[in-house]
Amino acid sequence: MKAPWHADDDLLTRYVHGTVGPLDGVSLEQHLTGCADCRVRIATHVDVAPLELVWTRVREQVQAPAPSLVERLLTRFGVSEPDARIVAVAPSLRTSWLLGLAVTLGFVGLGTANGGTRGLTFFLLVAPLVPVAGVAFAYGPDVDPSYEVSVAVPYSAARLLLLRTAAVLATSLPLVLMAALLVPGLSWTAVSWLLPALAFTAVILAVSTWTRPTFAGVGLGIAWACVVGTAALDRDPYAVLAPTPLLVYAATGIAAALVLRLRIRRLTPLGSLS
């Protein structure tokens, strides 16, 4: 549409300040859609400062790296964007970690599906340690790429560790549960390993108030491997999930949770230096 007239400055001013009648407004709007000259002229009537602010935000948003899968999931579940970013930056929450975990568990599950105590032993060895490894690789000077930054900013170390632990549990436990479904006729086992898994998570969190999570994770891994190994030597790997050991895990977990509760304030970004 070729517009035979152009808006005058008075009309533009009144339009921008909202004091123009609806029909003048509507006329001008339809005209603006087709007239580049009037669009340039109306710009001189619009306050530049807010537009510059918006431009800064646009630029930052389009230049920011695309949020990772975990980050998008976290924001979907109501975690704020800055929290999601700082949580998802942990190595054990990267897509590559989760992919590796899925593949590993796939092999473990298939090994178990083929039957025999060896596959089962392997599953029992790996499953409760998955969240432990996740937490060990979620926090601390050894593994956290944002560690230097987190030392320098006033962000609660406890909050960071707990948020990341929750994210690790939420992403890794479903994967392990799916792997457990590959195990034929083991519905009871598939659930009861959750108890040591959660107990160990509590333990690693509690120990992290003294030392680095990686050390705690390695220690726990060795201890659990000894337990499962001993049971396997007796040709009865199921023994580690007998009622008595389950009670022991539960007691350990509760004790660790209490210790964590008492010492959580001691958790500094410097970890071992506390």
Add this chain to the structure above:
Amino acid sequence: MQTDPAREDPELLTAVAGGDLGAMRVLYDRHAPWLSARLTRRCNSPEAVADVLQDTFVAVWKGAERWRGDGEVAAWLWGIAIRRLVSRLRGRREVLVLPLEEVVAARAPQASAEEMVLLGVEYGDLGAALQRLSPDMRAVVQATVLDGLTTREAARLLGIPANTAKTRLHRAKAQLRQNLTEGLA
């Protein structure tokens, strides 16, 4: 903020689709001011307008290649902006949409000669016929016919049930038709 004849809007959009932030800046300077003014007439919260403007240009950055290459870039941008406004306002009661006719009630009694000329140029008799619609109906006509929303989107923008918007649009059309035929007679 000069219109650079060497780089027309479609050309800029092609550059933006290729990740050219400089072209994006030119496009922003050219279109953000009028978009912001037009959005402000539909929503009285400066924060909401800023958010919508941001969303709009982020959407342009991501979807520049989706521009089909026909028609006005400005019209395409407005289509994005008004829909972003609709989704921004969804479920948020604290952001009030300006009743478009609020101002009118004060000034409408007689349109100045200048206004009549303006409307005559742009719409002919339609302008006068629009003037005679009730504010409610005019808001729906504006949102659907002029802003290019569906009745469902218009209802969300105006905070009324979809069926009400549909009914009002229907009645407005009938009334416009009648007013225009009377004008011819």
